[in-house]
Amino acid sequence: MEPKIRINLKEKGGNDRFCFSAKFEKYGFKYTDRSKTHAQPTLLLKDVMDEERNLLTDHLWFNLTKGFKNLGILHVGDVLRFNGRVKSYQKGYQGHQPEISRTLTIDYKIDRPTKVQLKDCCNDQKIHQTFLGENWQVCNQIYDMYQADYQSRGIPVPYSSYF
Numbered sequence: 001m002e003p004k005i006r007i008n009l010k011e012k013g014g015n016d017r018f019c020f021s022a023k024f025e026k027y028g029f030k031y032t033d034r035s036k037t038h039a040q041p042t043l044l045l046k047d048v049m050d051e052e053r054n055l056l057t058d059h060l061w062f063n064l065t066k067g068f069k070n071l072g073i074l075h076v077g078d079v080l081r082f083n084g085r086v087k088s089y090q091k092g093y094q095g096h097q098p099e100i101s102r103t104l105t106i107d108y109k110i111d112r113p114t115k116v117q118l119k120d121c122c123n124d125q126k127i128h129q130t131f132l133g134e135n136w137q138v139c140n141q142i143y144d145m146y147q148a149d150y151q152s153r154g155i156p157v158p159y160s161s162y163f
Contacts, residue, residue: 006056006057006107006108008054008055008056008057009048009056009057009086009108009109009110010086010088010108012050012056012086013086014085014086014087014088016085017083017084017085017114018050018051018083018084018085018086019050019051019081019082019083020048020049020050020051020056020081020082020083020084020110021048021049021079021080021081021082021119022045022046022047022048022049022060022079022080023045023046023047023077023078023079023080024043024044024045024074024075024076024077024078024079024080025043025044025045025046025059025076026043026044026076026146027041027042027043027044027064027142027145027146028041028042028043028044028061028142028146029041029042029139029142029143029158030042031158036158039135039136039139039158040063040064040135040139041063041064041069041131041135041138041139041142042061042062042063042064043061043062043064043068043074044059044060044061044062045059045060045061045062045080046058046059047059048060048110057108060109060110062110062113064131064138065113065116067082067113067114067115067116068080068113068116069131069138070116071116071117071118071128072128072129072130072131073128073129073130073131073141074118074128075121075122075123075128076122077122078118078120078121078122078123079118079119079120079122080116080117080118080119081115081116081117081119082113082114082115082116082117083113083114083115084110084111084112084113084114085110085111085112086108086109086110086111087108087109087110087111088106088107088108089106089107089108089109090104090105090106090107091104091105091106091107092104092105136158139158140157140158143157143158
């Protein structure tokens, strides 16, 4: 089956920076090494639109960069505005296990988000708690937020304080 390519995002092109808006959905983390000892916090944004409110894609994952992190811990439905550049990337398994199919495809993402702002807060109090300092601490905060989900999937706590 042909993967769904983000056609509207692709059509923006990668030469210019554009302004985007999207709704916050949830946080996560990904491991950046094979031994799964270094995790990077991430966030999921949905309904990504351009300035003309054209839907570009239903969702995108981003690293929790300083710009996103400075907003504090977001609430589901908070609307963000940010600038970025469209970039292509290879999607799919790229490892060395022959029993796993290497089905790589080209997909599109928004790269190097800057000027990240909270456009609309869905929480009446408009208060956002802050993240802890180090990546391992942030990943532990994220794990705690979604602990039941991670445990049901057998995903262990990403870091301990002794690292």
